[in-house]
Amino acid sequence: MKGVILAGGKGTRLAPLTAVVNKHLLPVGKYPMIHYSVLKLREAEITDILLVTGREAAGDFIRYLGSGSEMGVRLTYRVQEEAAGIANALELARPFIQEGEKFVVMLGDNLFEESLTPFVRSFEQREGAMVLLKKVDEPYRYGVPVFREGRIIRIEEKPDHPRSEYCVTGIYWYDSGVFDRIRRIVPSERGELEISDVNNLYAEEMLLAYEVMADWWIDAGTFSSLQEASKYMLKRQE
Numbered sequence: 001m002k003g004v005i006l007a008g009g010k011g012t013r014l015a016p017l018t019a020v021v022n023k024h025l026l027p028v029g030k031y032p033m034i035h036y037s038v039l040k041l042r043e044a045e046i047t048d049i050l051l052v053t054g055r056e057a058a059g060d061f062i063r064y065l066g067s068g069s070e071m072g073v074r075l076t077y078r079v080q081e082e083a084a085g086i087a088n089a090l091e092l093a094r095p096f097i098q099e100g101e102k103f104v105v106m107l108g109d110n111l112f113e114e115s116l117t118p119f120v121r122s123f124e125q126r127e128g129a130m131v132l133l134k135k136v137d138e139p140y141r142y143g144v145p146v147f148r149e150g151r152i153i154r155i156e157e158k159p160d161h162p163r164s165e166y167c168v169t170g171i172y173w174y175d176s177g178v179f180d181r182i183r184r185i186v187p188s189e190r191g192e193l194e195i196s197d198v199n200n201l202y203a204e205e206m207l208l209a210y211e212v213m214a215d216w217w218i219d220a221g222t223f224s225s226l227q228e229a230s231k232y233m234l235k236r237q238e
Contacts, residue, residue, distance in 0.1 A: 001120060002097065003041040003049040006089045007034055007061065007108035008080040013222045022057035024108040025064065026226065029233025032064060033220060036233075037108045038071050044116035046104060047073045050096045052089045055079050085192030087182050094179045107170030111229045113215035116171075123173040128207025130173040131155075131199060133166040134217045142167030142219075143196045145210065152208050155196045168199070169217060 011018030017026060024034040034051075041049055049068065053061055058079055068075035078092040090105060097103055102123060104116070123130045131152070133145060139162040145152045146163045155168055178198060185197040202208040220229040 001046055001124070002101065002103040003046040004090065004093045004096070004103060004105045005034070005037045005041070005049060005051045005108050006086060006105065007037075008052055008054045008057075008083060008089055010083050011221070014226065022053065022060060023221065024053070025057070025060055028111065028220060028226070028230045029237050031233075033111070033229075034061065034065070034108050035071075036111055037106050038065065038068065038073060038075075040112070040116055041104070041106070042071060042073050044104075044120050046116075046120070048076075049073050050076045050078060050093050052078045052080055052092050054083065055081060083192075085187070086195040087185060087193035087198050090195070090198075091179065091182050091193075097176050097179075099176050102173065102175050105172045105174065107219075109219055109221045110170040110217070111220050111233070112169075112171075112213065112217040114213055114217075119171075119173070119211050122211055123209070126209050128175060128205070128209065129178065129199060129202040130209040130211065132169045132171040132213050133210050134169050134213045135165050136167045139165055139167050143199075144168070151206065152203050152210055154200050154203050157194065157196045166212070168196070169213065170219065172199070 007024040011023030014023050025032045065075055080089045080092060140159055143155045143157050144159055144162045144164055145166055145168060146154050146156060181198050181201045185193055188194045199208055218225050218229050220226045
């Protein structure tokens, strides 16, 4: 199974830091944030990895990660010319993924404790797509799954009144059919191709599975969550 790390975007919630450095290269503990995404994939024996980032940061990622050999992986890079949404960035993985191949997608600001290995094995037995969920205190800040009879029937993006206590983390599994579904969606009101729209197409076809993360997870995209993530990682690295 291959891996795709999405490490572009504007990082507006971390401005003005992100005016000079890509969010995913900010320090978390002893390493840049992106280090942990690569490490988690390698731990799950996913070593063929595509990293998608913006033009202005590509050189910085290459300087830090190089070919990936020092971390025991093989890295390929693609440039997203403009921040046009997660699904737009994922579209760049089309040449990297073979017809019929399954793969995992990670947003580079997701930091977590659990091994991905059990989830990889779970998706190997499935078709369609799979998302990882996490029970959180403020689900309205995220995409929130709506359940019916034990399955996700749709994902509501940042709802005022969440219909569950779970959020959709930035860790997804897809079959190669995801690229055809990306072509079927249209830009949202903010002009971006939203990954929730892609996931909802799978949900409509009853092809969206899910698993729940039990251990520590954080979206390190704000100053408070970045600080929390750094404290957590430093403690583990003592």
